[in-house]
Amino acid sequence: MPESPAMKVTVTCDLTGANVFPLEVNNDMEMENFLALCRFEIPVLNDVPMSQLKIIHNGHTVNVNANNLKTTLNDWKIYDNDIIVLVADMPTTSSIQPQFSNTLITDLVKSIRVPQDSMRRDKNLKDSELAQLRMLFDGLRNSAERRNRLRNVVPNLVAAVDQNNFDMFKMKYIAERQSAFARERAMLDPTSAEGQRLIAEQIQRENIDFSHQFAMEHMPEAYIPVSMLYIKMKINGVEVKAFVDSGLFD
Known part of the structure; x- marks a missing residue:
């Protein structure tokens, strides 16, 4: 049987897209194994039972249960370059629910800067x-x-x-x-398709910024004009023009 093709997906438990984890998986991977891998990558979800996880994908929210844990990523219509958001659905009867929810919410929105006067959004300025x-x-x-x-x-x-x-x-x-x-x-709306599109754009911008920073550090000649430096010198009494490698200046 031919091996199923590998694909890259992006997983986050942060609805702003600030904390993301790229994963390489196969489309025939069962959801149970996929979630185990995700929980390993996302420490805040380590103590959350799989039955209390929600999967947000393409604007749809699905509760994880015993029936769909054995289905594959292909069954979930999760494809290459897709973004998956995982959130916890803690039971309201649990005595630890308020503490956990507060921690999770803090993790989810920590990178969103919401104005203090968030209710005043009319056209008047102070x-x-x-x-x-x-x-x-x-x-x-x-x-x-x-x-x-x-x-x-x-x-x-x-x-x-x-x-x-x-x-x-x-x-x-x-x-x-x-x-x-x-x-x-x-x-901040986990069911918003537009929100997921904005998250994807932010992730793309962060990847571009990282790639640019990496290139500027390791391959600056790709962005900065480099002058070719030649010097006159003698080798064994013969006058020659020698090229100076720019790497010598590192």
Whole structure:
């Protein structure tokens, strides 16, 4: 019988995507063995019985039970490059439930920065926020370099500064803020397909940042222009031009 193809999946118990674990598995692996592997990689789930785990995949939440533990990843329609979120469903009658739930929730949302005044999400700004926004506007208006650095990040805000239009700048800022709040809500909703898409994007950005940092450390010549250095020298009385290896400068 030919061996089933290997595939790479990403597992997390953090709905923000900040803590992820890439795994290489086969599509015929039973869910019981897959969860055992995941629990080994995710310490916070070590003490959670498999029957109290929930699997979130493609916007659907499924409770683990004795019937589906013996089904394969292929039966679950888990394929190459998929993202799987594992969360614990502790029984409400358990005396240890509040303590565990608090710990797990802390782990899940520790990297999300939610504004203290999270209930106030209307279009009004506090005086302190408005003053800071004016300072930001003036700072960008007086620095072409800062505008150019941010042009690809927040193009709408920079466009308002280019037009010297503070009212437009404020309106675009409020829109960006509302969009950020919406993304946070989606990422904290385990049943949201949009939230899973945002998590996948964040994971991809983190992988790109890591790859770039690794390349800059180990292969800087791929990003930094390198000048070819030649020197005149004599070898056995013969004048030659020698090339200096840039590795000598490490």
